[in-house]
Amino acid sequence: MSSDVSGSSGITRRQFIKTSIATAAGGMLLSFHIPAFSKVAPFEPHADGGTELNAWLTIGADDTITIRVAQAEMGQGVFTSLPMIVAEELEADWRTVRVEYADANRSVREDRVYKRMLTAGSGAVRLSRPYLQQAGAEARERLIKAAAEQWNVAPAECYADYGRIYHKPTRRSVNYGAIAAAAAAVSVANVEIKTPEAFNLIGLPTPRLDVPAKVDGTAIFSMDIRLPGMVYATVMHCPVLGGSLRGFRFNAIRNRPGVLQAVRMDRAVAVVADTFWRAKTAADDMPIEWDIGPEGKSYSDTMRRDFVAELGNDGVVVVHEGDPVALMDDAETTIESDYTAPYIAHACMEPLNCTVHVQDGRIDIWAGVQDPEAALLAAAEVSGLAPANVYVHNCFLGGGFGRRANMDFIREAVMIAMEVDRPVQMIWTREEDMRQGAYRPMTAIRFKAGFNLDKQLIAYTNHSVTHSILEGINPDAVKNGIDPLSVEGLSNLPYAIPNRKISHTMKSTHLTTWFWRSVGSSQNAFAMECFVDEMATASGMDPLAFRRKHLAHRPDLLNVLDVLESKANWGKSMSRGSAQGLAIHECCGTICAQVAEVTVSETGELSIDRIVSVVDCGNLVNPTTAIRQVEGGVVFGLTAALYGKLTVENGQILETNFDTNRMVTMDEMPTLETHFALAGGNKWGGLGEPGTPPVAPALCNALFRITGRRIRSLPIKDYYLRRA
Amino acid sequence: MIRLNINGQDREIDVDPSTPLLWVLRDNLNLTGTKYGCGISQCGACTVHLNGQAVRSCVTPVSQAANFEVVTIEGLSEDRSHPLQQAWIEEEVPQCGYCQSGQIMAAAALLKQSSNPADAEIDRVMTNICRCGTYPQIRAAIHKAALKVSG
Numbered sequence: 001m002s003s004d005v006s007g008s009s010g011i012t013r014r015q016f017i018k019t020s021i022a023t024a025a026g027g028m029l030l031s032f033h034i035p036a037f038s039k040v041a042p043f044e045p046h047a048d049g050g051t052e053l054n055a056w057l058t059i060g061a062d063d064t065i066t067i068r069v070a071q072a073e074m075g076q077g078v079f080t081s082l083p084m085i086v087a088e089e090l091e092a093d094w095r096t097v098r099v100e101y102a103d104a105n106r107s108v109r110e111d112r113v114y115k116r117m118l119t120a121g122s123g124a125v126r127l128s129r130p131y132l133q134q135a136g137a138e139a140r141e142r143l144i145k146a147a148a149e150q151w152n153v154a155p156a157e158c159y160a161d162y163g164r165i166y167h168k169p170t171r172r173s174v175n176y177g178a179i180a181a182a183a184a185a186v187s188v189a190n191v192e193i194k195t196p197e198a199f200n201l202i203g204l205p206t207p208r209l210d211v212p213a214k215v216d217g218t219a220i221f222s223m224d225i226r227l228p229g230m231v232y233a234t235v236m237h238c239p240v241l242g243g244s245l246r247g248f249r250f251n252a253i254r255n256r257p258g259v260l261q262a263v264r265m266d267r268a269v270a271v272v273a274d275t276f277w278r279a280k281t282a283a284d285d286m287p288i289e290w291d292i293g294p295e296g297k298s299y300s301d302t303m304r305r306d307f308v309a310e311l312g313n314d315g316v317v318v319v320h321e322g323d324p325v326a327l328m329d330d331a332e333t334t335i336e337s338d339y340t341a342p343y344i345a346h347a348c349m350e351p352l353n354c355t356v357h358v359q360d361g362r363i364d365i366w367a368g369v370q371d372p373e374a375a376l377l378a379a380a381e382v383s384g385l386a387p388a389n390v391y392v393h394n395c396f397l398g399g400g401f402g403r404r405a406n407m408d409f410i411r412e413a414v415m416i417a418m419e420v421d422r423p424v425q426m427i428w429t430r431e432e433d434m435r436q437g438a439y440r441p442m443t444a445i446r447f448k449a450g451f452n453l454d455k456q457l458i459a460y461t462n463h464s465v466t467h468s469i470l471e472g473i474n475p476d477a478v479k480n481g482i483d484p485l486s487v488e489g490l491s492n493l494p495y496a497i498p499n500r501k502i503s504h505t506m507k508s509t510h511l512t513t514w515f516w517r518s519v520g521s522s523q524n525a526f527a528m529e530c531f532v533d534e535m536a537t538a539s540g541m542d543p544l545a546f547r548r549k550h551l552a553h554r555p556d557l558l559n560v561l562d563v564l565e566s567k568a569n570w571g572k573s574m575s576r577g578s579a580q581g582l583a584i585h586e587c588c589g590t591i592c593a594q595v596a597e598v599t600v601s602e603t604g605e606l607s608i609d610r611i612v613s614v615v616d617c618g619n620l621v622n623p624t625t626a627i628r629q630v631e632g633g634v635v636f637g638l639t640a641a642l643y644g645k646l647t648v649e650n651g652q653i654l655e656t657n658f659d660t661n662r663m664v665t666m667d668e669m670p671t672l673e674t675h676f677a678l679a680g681g682n683k684w685g686g687l688g689e690p691g692t693p694p695v696a697p698a699l700c701n702a703l704f705r706i707t708g709r710r711i712r713s714l715p716i717k718d719y720y721l722r723r724a
Numbered sequence: 725m726i727r728l729n730i731n732g733q734d735r736e737i738d739v740d741p742s743t744p745l746l747w748v749l750r751d752n753l754n755l756t757g758t759k760y761g762c763g764i765s766q767c768g769a770c771t772v773h774l775n776g777q778a779v780r781s782c783v784t785p786v787s788q789a790a791n792f793e794v795v796t797i798e799g800l801s802e803d804r805s806h807p808l809q810q811a812w813i814e815e816e817v818p819q820c821g822y823c824q825s826g827q828i829m830a831a832a833a834l835l836k837q838s839s840n841p842a843d844a845e846i847d848r849v850m851t852n853i854c855r856c857g858t859y860p861q862i863r864a865a866i867h868k869a870a871l872k873v874s875g
Contacts (some may be wrong), residue, residue, distance in 0.1 A: 349761055400820075634856070636857060659764060666862065
């Protein structure tokens with residue numbers, strides 16, 4: 001962001017911030033941006049490494065500022081938003097900022113200097129902002145102190161602005177590049193960070209630094225790594241999860257051109273060749289025998305029935321307030337509904353892959369991972385090497401959505417590379433990527449609600465049966481038979497209901513589960529917010545009025561609903577076959593409410609016409625990417641709601657590519673609108689995930705109004721839709 | 725030996741003629757801007773031009789590309805100056821960016837045939853998958869580029 005931004009655009013940065021906060025309560029559509037033109041190539045290696053002021057930034061003699069990012073750039077824009085936070089406090093000239101990944105190896109060697117390197121839970125800004133501000137502020141104060149010492153004046157008479165230190169009384173100034181080396185040698189203590197009203201850069205729509213590299217093919221994803229002598233590996237896994245490798249006949253393919261070797265693993269075999277295609281086609285033709293195991297007879301329909309049957313048994317009580325069971329018996333009317341959601345895959349555009357070079361006493365890994373430190377530690381464990389001897393070179397991620405926080409593919413690539421005497425790039429085919437587990441969990445959820453004569457809600461019970469995520473990876477986090485992620489959005493439902501009992505049962509299958517964009521909130525918000533509409537109907541109330549009534553204690557949620565009501569024009573008259581549906585959910589510290597407008601044609605064809613989102617994440621760093629994260633989350637939720645489902649037959653996943661595992665495409669896109677109703681203050685909520693959970697319930701609630709039928713089992717494609 | 729003309733340069737490649745053009749570009753020629761997404765012509769991440777037509781290189785045998793002009797994202801312009809690339813930057817289309825080479829190549833072929841496509845035509849032609857959900861920006865960028873071309 002350059003000085004002419006505040007000058008020529010007719011609105012100063014500070015005015016912009018103030019304006020946005022002032023109008024926040026009424027909602028704000030951010031649809032413009034102020035262009036900035038970088039003076040430096042933001043990702044190319046910089047010849048002058050510069051002087052390091054702290055682990056987060058260096059300043060070169062030419063004023064180039066390199067800011068290190070410890071979170072993964074998987075499309076959410078952290079290569080821009082996180083440097084903005086550092087640059088804000090540094091009073092940097094944004095045009096001189098370049099970006100590089102923070103080094104996981106250094107973090108391991110230097111007592112976790114980069115703190116949290118996991119990118120998950122919509123936490124990049126939410127969790128790292130305070131210490132990134134601190135890093136920028138501390139560097140700024142050292143630049144000021146060094147300049148003051150050089151001029152022999154008091155630091156209090158000096159200030160930083162736009163890449164220069166000024167001495168106010170004499171109007172002397174010095175550029176950062178000239179004073180950086182001296183600044184590295186001074187120390188400062190107790191530097192305070194800015195509060196939002198003092199921000200100049202944070203909150204300004206700022207062009208993403210990674211866009212140019214992503215329009216000409218130069219952005220490097222891990223599959224684009226090319227090393228001298230590098231070979232390629234493809235992996236065939238047992239088609240049934242939990243099965244193992246019995247044997248294979250490498251001799252059948254040994255003499256094919258380019259084929260080098262096969263690597264045996266417990267449940268998989270890798271074929272290595274000089275090109276990927278030669279490896280893949282050879283692997284396809286290699287006879288392999290699997291030990292399928294007892295799961296070779298399992299079916300997803302049976303799994304679903306078993307989950308629903310479990311609802312009839314008592315679960316572990318998570319929340320118990322009042323006397324819901326007795327009141328339920330006394331209730332004038334009761335409603336009861338079962339909801340289910342299937343396993344679904346992440347289906348990142350870039351199939352999982354990893355390049356590894358094992359050398360004497362050193363391993364180098366090129367991957368796109370949501371946690372390079374975990375990748376480093378996994379590689380150390382697999383290889384037996386000390387963590388300090390493992391180097392992870394993180395790349396752009398071709399989608400993450402949680403999947404790339406799982407280190408299964410890193411471990412496998414290291415296992416293969418340890419048997420290969422040169423760098424090897426392991427690529428899972430799309431089919432392997434979708435078959436190899438780590439799915440959003442299957443769940444079944446039963447709700448019961450009781451109403452008195454006045455149709456007031458007096459009792460509420462809820463029992464969920466869900467395939468745990470944490471049980472397999474962090475059993476300590478599972479307490480008393482409850483995986484907290486499985487009951488996200490159910491145990492902490494925001495509605496004031498005096499008598500309630502919420503219980504849970506963990507239930508697993510042979511498939512494996514993992515964090516999927518918005519985790520428990522995804523399937524739970526679907527069930528919860530659909531049932532809220534059912535309760536509204538039973539109360540004889542409008543869905544929005546019913547929610548308001550039970551959210552009177554939550555002014556923040558009410559504010560979001562107020563803005564949504566007006567922006568979406570809730571309750572407007574719709575033509576026959578069209579309707580609105582509503583849902584609201586809070587996760588990752590952010591509230592997101594949506595109205596979906598859908599149409600079912602006379603012949604039963606569904607079109608999603610418009611989805612309006614209203615979001616309160618407290619504050620924004622980069623409004624442009626903030627909107628895109630919400631809307632990207634909406635599209636992600638749309639695909640899951642309409643089509644997301646993995647079918648298991650004979651233990652195997654049937655949907656292994658995009659022909660059967662369908663994704664929403666351009667022609668199906670609704671109009672998307674996003675408005676922010678920001679609470680401001682000290683609230684900094686996440687944005688990567690909250691756009692996803694309300695989509696499915698908003699759609700299903702709208703469809704009920706058209707068809708008169710509740711959709712209680714995802715995906716929507718499984719239903720025959722007909723106007724009532 | 726298979727003779728190819730890639731981004732204006734003649735190349736000779738010694739590969740099995742049935743090898744998909746995608747893998748020849750990526751593994752033999754180190755043109756990694758063209759991406760692997762599905763291998764079955766469903767997602768479009770591998771889209772390149774064959775004599776100006778958009779094709780999905782993951783299912784195009786390299787033998788079919790012989791004697792044709794192949795253009796990849798690397799050859800669309802030398803300096804991101806193609807109107808679509810400019811529009812893509814102005815609209816800030818990419819998120820993760822993985823599908824965008826294919827999106828841009830598909831859009832470039834569309835604009836060659838239809839200088840000012842309506843939404844319905846964009847919907848019909850732009851069948852590439854984007855998991856980040858950048859479709860609204862892709863549509864806006866195509867309209868913007870069409871304006872740039874037609875002046």
